[in-house]
Amino acid sequence: MRLTRAGEYAVRCVLHLASQGVGVLCARKDIARRMDIPDPFLGKIAQQLARAGVIEIVQGARGGYRLVAAPEQVTLLGVVEAVIGEIFLNDCVMRPESCSRSHACAVHCTWAKAKDQLRQTLQEATFARMLQETGCMPPLTSEATPAGRPRRGVDRLKKGAK
Secondary structure, eight states: OOOOHHHHHHHHHHHHHHHHOBTOOBOHHHHHHHHTOOHHHHHHHHHHHHHTTSEEEEOSTTOEEEEOSOTTTOBHHHHHHHHHOSOOSSHHHHOGGGOTTGGGOHHHHHHHHHHHHHHHHHHHOBHHHHHHSGGGOOOSSSOOOOTTOOOTTHHHHHHTOO
16 A cells, blocks of 8 residues: 555645745746656646645746645645545445445455544644654755755754854
């Protein structure tokens, strides 16, 4: 059970927009570069997020994307399900009619309970809360660098040099 690439990219996109604030317009290419999302894929994901009411797409040369609701109101569940659809862990949970044993099956009950717990956890995870844990956010004030290459000055700060 793994989140799709589209789901991961949607989370990255919204995380960036949430870090900028509600209504702040961010250029698509900037989001793609900073959050390591292929630009064409970002366009497709953004359409799904816009349809779900998570972001707004502004067309034109000075266009981009902006978050529609406060990060406190945007949940990980809402973003993931906007792109991949409702989370189900097994076909019998999604379509009980696909299995003749679903009504009396202990495994079905376990899958259903796990799905409910996962959805509850993702519902409680707001983007405001995730922004407080900035470990996976790239710095917003400097240029992005290739993976594994530290930015100038960061090495000195980590080593305590002045």
